[in-house]
Amino acid sequence: MKTIFKLINNFISFIWIISTVTIAWIFFKVLNRTKVYGKKNIPLKTNLLLLPNHLTMIDSFLVGPMAFYPKVILKPSLLPWSPAAEENFFNNPILAWMSAKWKAIPVKRGRKDLEVLNRMSELLPHSTMINFPEGTRSRTGKLGKGRPGVGKLIYDVRPIVIPVRLFGMKKVLPIGSYIPRIFKKITVIFGKPID
Template identity: 30%
Template sequence: MLHLLIRSLLAPLARLLYRPVVRGAENIPGRGPVLLAANHRAAVDTAVLGIVSPRPVKFLGKAEYFAGKGPKGRLFASFLTALGYVPVQRGNAKAGLAALAAARSVLDEDGVFGIYPEGTRSLDGRLHRGHTGVAALALATGAVVVPVALSGTEKVQPVGKRVPRIARVRVRFGTPLDFSRYEGLGASPAIRRAVTDEIMYAIMELSEQEYVDAYHARPDAA
């Protein structure tokens, strides 16, 4: 019920306020497992993707966000679930495996999963080297990968600002990438690296960002 409320009321309101310019949404297949692999400019990127995608999109969310007590905590957890967040534990040695398992469960049910291969939002505006989790998911599930470029979200919510501002947002969905030619080779680190680099190149072409062949430090480590 809450999911329908968000899709039918809040999403149109957000589109009216931010007037997102969307190109290539028809590139998202109407059925089957899909990975939306996007650059990451701001915390609001996830909400934007959920609003403009023609299909519901799932994302990973910190498990502690769902652990609130009382009516307020339960309502917030329900709101996050309606937005498409899937709770996953983070901050331990098994966190990466848990995240991949949660994402795979969405794709195994022919859903759409949103992922930021850079691993964190860009603090310098450049596109950084992608982590190979996106390739592992694509190769393990057979999901097509749709590259996505977001721009303007860094003006909606600049680094350090909690309250979103009004600014024009642009979203470009690229041509789907099919990696079925690598079927059975997903265990190879070299193949996962090659697939990830191909995805990042597609995102770079869409976003026109400067590319840096190095992982971006997480904000708390920068």
């Protein structure tokens, strides 16, 4: 019985990942005008850390599909793990289930959480991951000061690091807004790998 339940759960997870990643890609590429540069800089390997600036609650939904779509359809393991504010993405059982399937890692804002950092260190060598060096969303759109957690993660795991620069996301989901806007211009730049 457990095997059947596990198979059903895996199938539902697969359908959920593929459908939501496709919807995100359509939202950003078709309903908004997203230009992507440097996608060739992203190796299709594990132990890969994408480090974008952080502008909105939905930045991970942009970076993952722009980096790995359509390859993620055939290889869902390419979907990156990503930290997500616990109070936004894990505040009810249904949203928590969906967030877990999106490979979100619950993070309590404003806390130095060594447990979360250790979990990331365990996951990263066998997967891809998005992490935000600033640790919080930028209110001005300018790059903020980096936090030590990402530095520790890089030091401990020695991943391939890809810097990512996002432009235009503040117009898609302005601060205080919960409904994303359409027909906006977005730019995603994937830099060259850093040792």
